[in-house]
Amino acid sequence: MKYETVIGLEIHAELNTNAKLFTWTENRFGGEPNTRIDPITLGMPGVLPVLNKKAVDYTILAGLAMECAIQPYSKFDRKHYFYPDLPKGYQISQYDLPIAKNGMVEYELNGETRSCRIRRIHLEEDAGKLIHAEGGANVSWVDYNRSCVPLIEIVGEPDLRSSDEAVAYWRAVKEILEYAEVSDCNMEEGSFRCDANISLRPVGSKTLGSRAELKNMNSFKFVQTALEYEIRRQTRILDGGGTVDQETRLFDPAKGTTRAMRSKEEASDYRYFPEPDLVPLVIDDSWVEDARGLLPELPRARRKRLEDEYGVNAQTAKALTAEKAFADYYEKTAKTCGDPTGAANWVQGDLIGMLRAENRSIHDSPVKPEQLGALIKMINDGSISGRMAKEALDEMMKTGKPAQQVVQERGFIQVSDESAIDEWARQVIEENPDAAEKIRAGNDRAIGFLVGQMMKLSRGKANPKLANAALRKALED
Amino acid sequence: MASISLEDVEYAAELARLDLQPAEKEALVDQLGRILQYIGKLNELDTEGVEPTSHVLTIQNVFRKDRADEPMDRDDALRLAPDASGAFFQAPKVIE
Incomplete structure (x- = not known):
């Protein structure tokens, strides 16, 4: 039989506030184990969590960027389960009254614009990190540095129909959060991860099949592989006349397969109730409007503007806007040299190539956009050749010296005889x-x-x- | 009226990680049942059009500034823990 794939993603993103969600300790990745802790992070008896306003601001921004309705009244709830990464025995989350609801994210796939509806975005605290002892020792070690870090969960409707759509949508959400500057979305560090619900149903059917939930994936490739494996697995079950168990499954990156979590690992009865330690959150129109004023131009709008304003083609615009910092860099370069096409070629070509070779990101490029712009200007006014410019850029990358100085020092110009x-x-x-x-x-x-x-x-x-x-x-x- | 079964008690005990003796379970069936019955009186009220109450206080929007301050000393924290190892808190292994 032919099946239709139905996928919905729950995306988690850590917010890049200075302090944690309910306490004063610094919110930053890494550090020596258990050095970013305090009594609230550790969930000690008698402590009182107090909400970090910035985390609410960021959640509102994320909500607006995904076209959500910001809810005038929301509250926090306790979600109970026992796991050593959760010191209190419950996680402070939001159950029935999240901060944002009913949004939409547009994304592109194969040159086509598609969309996925957002059911809700809520704010919660992250948990600590566990390290399981290898070999004989029957213990797990806990690092609570990540505990109480602000986290938003973006729950999408099951509008995605293939693994490609799921990945393209997930990328679009990442771009939006990066543009809104509310999360670093650093996948290696785990600040951007997702769970996927996936089920199959006969083509034409309107009812949803029973679904598997794939937990905690933090790379585009994992999601793609895991979803494709699930599609094959569920197809086999359904073709054989069986039914898919509604269960939580874990992706095994080494094997490229998924396996059912033991019921012991899965707690399904969270016994939510209102968090008595936190008062309700009331967000009025003026707060929402203030946030709207802070919302930057989002990736799709920026793409369109680069095409209109700089005359770059759609493909180039897409490449240049994949990262906000990259697009910022490009625009500065183009403005400095007055040659948008030349700037696009240099930024996308030699610059990014050299940065990659040195394992650097655009953020810490030793060559600032003004300097690349100056270099391009020298090519365009005939001061130096393209070949010299490449050598000069290489040197600028290594030494951080300005274009003019490198060009002079290396004698690329200035025959003064x-x-x-x-x-x-x-x-x-x-x-x-x-x-x-x-x-x-x-x-x-x-x-x-x-x-x-x-x-x-x-x-x-x-x-x-x-x-x-x-x-x-x-x-x- | 509301009542509670032995299975309900065992399920709640499992979720709360409570290891109850048979006699304790029996006692809880009776006690929890009576508590539910007592609370169940509230169901007699007409609450049509009344918003659920999540907090009894009338205050709202209490915030902390997004300013980072000194963390707690790790050794102090680890000393308070039931078990620790090096820089870590230590717990019974949770996966096989």
């Missing part, structure tokens, strides 16, 4: 009599063309100032 320059000037005037005539007739702008020709002739080495002077002198003669 007057007799050589005079000779080039004579030759250029001889070869371009029309331009020479125009300048003599008072059209001073044509001098730029002749300077360019001199650069070409000297392979970019003629000192442009001297070249200019030499041309004028030669023209007067």
